[in-house]
Amino acid sequence: MADNSNSSFPGTNPFLHTDFSTSIKGDAHSSPFQKIEEEDEFEVTSPTDATFKRSNAGDNSTGGGVFFKGDAFGGGSGGGGGGGGNGNHSLFSRSPFDQSPNEGSPSEPSRPTGAAAGQGFPNNYALGRRTSVSAESLNPTSAGSDSWTPPFHVKSEEQLSRLKTAVSSNFLFAHLDDEQFKTVLDALVEKPIPAKDIKVITQGDAGDFFYIVEDGHFDIYIHPSGAAQPGPDGLGNKVSTIAPGGSFGELALMYNAPRAATVISVDPKSTLWALDRVTFRRILMDSAFQRRRMYEAFLEEVPLLASLKPYERSKIADALDTIKFAAGATIITEGDPGDAFYLLEAGEADAVKEGVDRPVKSYRRGDYFGELALLDDKPRAASIVAKTEVKVARLGRDGFKRLLGPVEEIMRRAEYEKPE
Amino acid sequence: MATETVEPSTRNTAPRAPMSPAKDGIYEKEKEKTLAATVRPAHQRAVNPFVITQRSEEKQLGVSAKGLRLSDLVLIKTLGTGTFARVWLARLKGEEERKNKVFALKVLRKADVIKLKQVEHVRNERKTLAAVAGHPFITTLIASFTDEQSLYMLLDYCPGGEIFSYLRRARRFNEYTSIFYAAEITMTIEFLHDVHGVAYRDLKPENILLDADGHLRLVDFGFAKQVGNRETYTLCGTPEYLAPEVIHNSGHGLAVDWWALGILIYEFLVGQPPFWDQNPMRIYEQIVEGHVRFPHSMAPAARDIVSALCKTNPSERLGHISGGSARVKAHAFFNSVNWDDLYYRRIKGPIIPRVDHPADTGNFEEYPDPPDPSSQTPYTEDLKRKYEPLFNDF
Numbered sequence: 001m002a003d004n005s006n007s008s009f010p011g012t013n014p015f016l017h018t019d020f021s022t023s024i025k026g027d028a029h030s031s032p033f034q035k036i037e038e039e040d041e042f043e044v045t046s047p048t049d050a051t052f053k054r055s056n057a058g059d060n061s062t063g064g065g066v067f068f069k070g071d072a073f074g075g076g077s078g079g080g081g082g083g084g085g086n087g088n089h090s091l092f093s094r095s096p097f098d099q100s101p102n103e104g105s106p107s108e109p110s111r112p113t114g115a116a117a118g119q120g121f122p123n124n125y126a127l128g129r130r131t132s133v134s135a136e137s138l139n140p141t142s143a144g145s146d147s148w149t150p151p152f153h154v155k156s157e158e159q160l161s162r163l164k165t166a167v168s169s170n171f172l173f174a175h176l177d178d179e180q181f182k183t184v185l186d187a188l189v190e191k192p193i194p195a196k197d198i199k200v201i202t203q204g205d206a207g208d209f210f211y212i213v214e215d216g217h218f219d220i221y222i223h224p225s226g227a228a229q230p231g232p233d234g235l236g237n238k239v240s241t242i243a244p245g246g247s248f249g250e251l252a253l254m255y256n257a258p259r260a261a262t263v264i265s266v267d268p269k270s271t272l273w274a275l276d277r278v279t280f281r282r283i284l285m286d287s288a289f290q291r292r293r294m295y296e297a298f299l300e301e302v303p304l305l306a307s308l309k310p311y312e313r314s315k316i317a318d319a320l321d322t323i324k325f326a327a328g329a330t331i332i333t334e335g336d337p338g339d340a341f342y343l344l345e346a347g348e349a350d351a352v353k354e355g356v357d358r359p360v361k362s363y364r365r366g367d368y369f370g371e372l373a374l375l376d377d378k379p380r381a382a383s384i385v386a387k388t389e390v391k392v393a394r395l396g397r398d399g400f401k402r403l404l405g406p407v408e409e410i411m412r413r414a415e416y417e418k419p420e
Numbered sequence: 421m422a423t424e425t426v427e428p429s430t431r432n433t434a435p436r437a438p439m440s441p442a443k444d445g446i447y448e449k450e451k452e453k454t455l456a457a458t459v460r461p462a463h464q465r466a467v468n469p470f471v472i473t474q475r476s477e478e479k480q481l482g483v484s485a486k487g488l489r490l491s492d493l494v495l496i497k498t499l500g501t502g503t504f505a506r507v508w509l510a511r512l513k514g515e516e517e518r519k520n521k522v523f524a525l526k527v528l529r530k531a532d533v534i535k536l537k538q539v540e541h542v543r544n545e546r547k548t549l550a551a552v553a554g555h556p557f558i559t560t561l562i563a564s565f566t567d568e569q570s571l572y573m574l575l576d577y578c579p580g581g582e583i584f585s586y587l588r589r590a591r592r593f594n595e596y597t598s599i600f601y602a603a604e605i606t607m608t609i610e611f612l613h614d615v616h617g618v619a620y621r622d623l624k625p626e627n628i629l630l631d632a633d634g635h636l637r638l639v640d641f642g643f644a645k646q647v648g649n650r651e652t653y654t655l656c657g658t659p660e661y662l663a664p665e666v667i668h669n670s671g672h673g674l675a676v677d678w679w680a681l682g683i684l685i686y687e688f689l690v691g692q693p694p695f696w697d698q699n700p701m702r703i704y705e706q707i708v709e710g711h712v713r714f715p716h717s718m719a720p721a722a723r724d725i726v727s728a729l730c731k732t733n734p735s736e737r738l739g740h741i742s743g744g745s746a747r748v749k750a751h752a753f754f755n756s757v758n759w760d761d762l763y764y765r766r767i768k769g770p771i772i773p774r775v776d777h778p779a780d781t782g783n784f785e786e787y788p789d790p791p792d793p794s795s796q797t798p799y800t801e802d803l804k805r806k807y808e809p810l811f812n813d814f
Binding site: 108109110111112113125126127129130131132133134135136137138139140171172175250251254255257260281284285288289292310311314315316318319398399402403405 | 502503536537538540541581582584585586588589622624626642643649651653654655656657658659660667668669670671691692696698699700701704705708709733734735736740741742771772773774775782783784785
């Protein structure tokens with residue numbers, strides 16, 4: 001149902017200069033490396049270009065990947081000693097006085113402008129100057145719930161499941177956790193389209209909403225000028241049709257960019273679901289902000305991390321993933337290689353060892369486990385089993401080594417299997 | 421003298437900072453004009469980026485000049501345009517004996533700034549530029565002022581033009597050139613982060629100018645913000661250079677500049693950024709996936725630094741992980757760099773721009789004339805009541 005190509009517009013990039021827009025069509029997905037091969041021919045001719053004699057800025061086609069093999073000063077022989085790849089005598093440490101003699105002739109000052117610019121470039125990358133983009137500024141309120149609550153529009157279970165399917169392949173939604181996903185779906189507002197030929201969005205207009213099609217079909221038109229024009233053919237060419245389960249206008253969830261196409265209803269009656277950018281980004285922001293505050297508050301309580309500075313704890317908070325386990329589930333298995341360290345966020349867990357009847361250690365909120373195997377690269381010394389439903393914050397091996405270095409000694413001092 | 425240049429309409433708009441009556445009016449304006457006219461050229465004051473805050477003679481930079489007027493300046497030529505700003509080459513009137521003393525004047529129409537919801541960003545820009553004024557690799561704010569319609573920032577003129585133009589023309593830079601420029605940018609990011617806690621947030625070749633000596637100047641601080649160790653949430657930047665956490669809106673901080681440095685180094689060496697598609701949503705999809713493909717000709721150290729800077733998880737990103745910017749500078753990619761020499765500008769830049777005279781604009785592209793003011797959004801009384809106090813810092 002949700003054809004991926006329907007969820008976005010294949011057409012004009014709003015960041016593109018119009019003069020490029022016709023020449024780059026159809027090749028957007030080709031590998032960039034082919035392009036580089038292609039322009040090698042160009043480089044053979046460029047140094048002779050009189051208007052850009054000092055093309056030392058250009059690639060000297062060293063190819064082999066040896067640093068400074070090519071003389072960056074465009075053929076100045078005096079630089080050879082410095083550029084010989086000798087790490088102790090770097091080009092950078094030459095005094096300006098040494099430079100001036102051999103700088104004289106080969107280094108005519110450069111102009112970046114002029115007729116030759118752009119010549120020989122592969123034309124599938126847009127070479128134009130890129131425009132900055134910006135969305136509305138959002139600030140989380142530390143006060144919490146009082147200021148903003150996400151909108152809630154009632155939907156049936158069936159509608160929810162269809163909407164979920166419609167957006168699940170979209171990368172903006174793919175990384176949401178269950179809670180965020182639910183909040184986002186709840187915020188979708190129904191937009192009935194009561195007739196045929198209604199323009200839902202118009203190419204070139206400001207875009208604030210993202211739409212999911214519940215029923216009905218919608219045609220997509222793109223005008224080569226980048227904006228819909230008045231008159232009978234003003235919409236440009238029809239490029240595609242969106243069916244139920246499809247979606248369009250997703251860029252509006254990022255920032256206000258001009259619409260890349262015009263979308264028109266085909267059926268006498270259709271239904272859309274709409275989501276505006278501020279609501280969407282606000283939901284993401286609030287949940288990220290709450291999660292961070294929760295982790296920071298939690299990490300502050302963890303005795304092991306008490307000696308860390310607040311910003312060190314906040315970096316750890318960034319690197320944590322929450323995982324839930326049902327009561328009775330095994331979090332760590334004895335004998336497995338160690339790949340992560342865990343902080344117990346909620347619930348209780350026991351450490352058990354093969355051949356030992358009772359738990360060798362018990363854990364509750366604020367406790368940690370899994371460090372031994374990481375400290376010494378040994379297999380897990382015990383299994384950890386969830387006693388109740390458990391929430392753990394997981395820190396992978398890399399993060400553990402990088403972020404918990406300062407407390408390694410404390411962890412090594414911890415004692416195990418000592419009857420309490 | 422010169423009473424005709426004091427326009428009654430502008431006199432009333434900008435509420436002035438409290439000051440002694442003697443300092444007000446014409447005397448003040450003359451003082452500010454003199455100040456602007458006598459600011460030493462960039463290359464003479466670039467001594468050590470980390471001591472500028474202590475150099476008393478540089479403290480006059482970045483002031484809010486309540487007496488200065490647009491009518492004190494002659495606008496010569498457009499150097500660049502943005503969504504809501506235009507930058508002019510400008511000269512002080514009555515400075516004929518100093519014909520070569522020119523400036524870049526950034527003009528922002530208040531109505532456009534409000535319409536595009538950039539009021540906070542513009543305020544951050546002025547504040548940041550004033551704080552860092554005098555740094556050898558950052559454009560210098562000499563003074564700012566306002567009138568009825570617009571905000572003005574008087575900046576050093578950087579005659580070499582944009583690195584962007586050189587890069588597109590050369591297609592790509594060689595290792596030496598790329599390392600040199602990446603190193604100067606690394607030092608600039610280090611300074612912004614460590615000394616001011618400022619995230620720049622819009623690194624790209626278009627925002628890097630070349631000065632007469634071939635050294636870099638970072639310009640356009642429209643998205644710069646003092647964040648320190650906190651998080652901020654406003655999506656801003658340039659599509660190809662946005663970090664994954666900005667796209668996800670999960671909160672971002674200083675680490676976004678290190679991500680962008682990785683993209684910049686890649687674009688220097690390869691000629692185009694690693695993530696690109698005609699459709700911006702596909703760019704973002706690639707960015708959050710974070711899989712960088714390298715041309716086989718790219719040197720191992722270059723690949724390694726790009727991979728380390730372009731880690732999708734900011735807590736794993738070089739520059740942001742423990743060791744901070746020092747770890748970036750210690751990377752094998754920068755092995756050949758003598759940071760001390762670079763720091764004191766003892767090395768000549770790899771590209772020396774052709775600058776025939778200080779007011780030469782030959783390295784900038786041509787821009788169309790500004791639109792007729794009558795066709796532009798008016799700054800209504802209503803907007804003024806609501807927003808004017810926010811522009812008081814200028």
